[in-house]
Amino acid sequence: MNLRRLFAIAFKETLQVWRDPRSLSIALLMPLMQMVLLGYGVSLDIRRVPLCIYDQERSQTSRELVERFVASGWFIAVHHLADARAVRDAMDRGTCAGAVTIPVDFSRELASTGAAGVQTVFDATDANTTAIAIGYAQGVIALAAADFAARWAAAHGTRPPAAGRVDLQPRVWFNETLDSRNFIIPGVVAVILGLVGAQLTSLTVAREWERGTMEQLISTPVTALEVMTGKLIPYFAIGAFNSAFCLCVSVFWFQVPFRGGLGTLVLTTFLFTLVVMGIGYLVSVRIRSQLGASQVALILTMLPTSLLSGYTFPIDQMPAPIQAVTLLVHARYYVTILRAVFLKGSTVLDLAVPILALVLYAAAIVWIAARAFRKRLD
């Protein structure tokens, strides 16, 4: 590796990126757009689930229960129905996602025993949303049940007979508000850095083949390692800028808590950038056309990163063979690391396994990419 030649390549590449509107827009506008689109668009939280209310009793207490559903913010009461068949009709028409049926003896039962039954029905055609909505409904009812029981106890001077069972009080750590944004945004950062990094470098060698400058370049004494390193240097600068940008947007705009060390973040981001830029460069060396290379790089980075990295779909919920495949997805390690650094404040030691995986990945990709570039035309 000769520093003079390395510098010549790096300087030339920097000038070219600077003067190429296509590269520059990928480099600077794509992260901004994606941060906004994915940050706002992708949310697993469910709010304002439309409910039908079939209140058979219409008492003050039953109305209070309905208000508790609405006041929680998770639900809105779209219809008040008069009979059981109307519930079924409303579900069929899709005007509501669930129904709450309050029995005719609700407040009487509550007054005598301190507890009463309520029926909730949900449309489970969208199983995911329903599971979450059921969770919210249980939360609303549990809270209401506790208040009703306390009131009964105050009135009677003893604990209600229905109480006295084991009382589960769940606590969640690290993302206390269970805000899916805190969980999604670090993943979005990984997706963006992965996509942009590979896109940029996928053009770098292909451009030289397309323009015919490659033949001239490989007729000089420059080595394959100098070409690769020199070409990647300006993209690393862009990668560093994008990482800093995404981090700032996450923390200051989306208010995702950042509890880890900046050093851990910088180290792991460097490794991940090395992997994605190595992939882009490898594709560029192989494909030799800018359009083809950028398409292949898109498929290689976008699909695995969005589907198999655990960024939206939890890896431990996948079938075993697919879980095995995710071990090959570079982004899964970075997504794991980012979430842990953001939300748990994990250190390099805590993250030794995923970091080691990234190190191995980076070493393998760089080794393959350096060898893929041949200074021959045949």
Place this chain on the structure above:
Amino acid sequence: MNPAVRAEGLSKRFGRFVAVDRLDLSISKGEIVGFIGPNGAGKSTTIRLLCGLLKPTAGRACVAGFDVAREPDAVREHIGYMSQKFSLYPDLTVRENLRFFGGLYRVPRRDIEVRMAQAIAMAGLQGREDALVQTLAGGWKQRLALGCAILHRPPVLFLDEPTSGVEPEARRHFWDLIHQLASEGVTILVSTHYMDEAEYCNRIALIDAGRLVAIGSPGELRRRELGGALFELECSPLGAALVALRQVPEVIDAAIFGDRLHVLLRQPAAAEGLPALLARHGIVAGPPHGITPSLEDVFVQLVSRPHAAVRA
């Protein structure tokens, strides 16, 4: 002294296609050798083999004392190369391109400014140092590419059709530069499909279908390779005349050149009888004129000869 470029049995096959076929070549220091031949004859492939950009299928070649297959990087340090396709960076300026290649060839830092200024002067680009290369016209680009290729003062220079698509005046200017370099001791192998440019070379290598058909100075080739006297004949119709003449024993060969025929005769005396002979076939012919053969005549003659023996 060792030749600057030497090839022995150099061959290159792409699948079943033989691009270069057992080529022998020896070029001395300071010589300008022109590669002449039709498109696809193997000129570019030979140059790429000599630059170490392609691996020979058989045979060997040494450039500046280094084996092109075994020591390609040593070869690259000692050559300058201009590929057929214009290959400077269009989105860099004149100065940026020069500085880039100066860096790749590790031109000593104390010399780089002087050599860049020389290259700019040679290309006639004073005052346009900071223009993007894509804004330059063909002749300037070509001379700048030559300037980039010789920044490191290579002893051997390979130029692959450097003047294609360049206007005639710029071509002459370019050849002046090549002669100047040769006078400084640079060995130059240049390919072209302009026959008139062959006259500027010390020696010409005629290449056809991957084989070296003949090599020698332009004068030698003209005198020796035809093996007869050349006459020009105006006649009509041309096709019928061609068929008739080829059956005449005194005629070595006949070929159409534009709107007339070039006829190669064993004896100049046979020329007088040609119009009468053609008249018997119903062909109207003017009097034959003896002409000095052009290199194109030589080339046509050599290529039409089956299994032409290489004579040097």
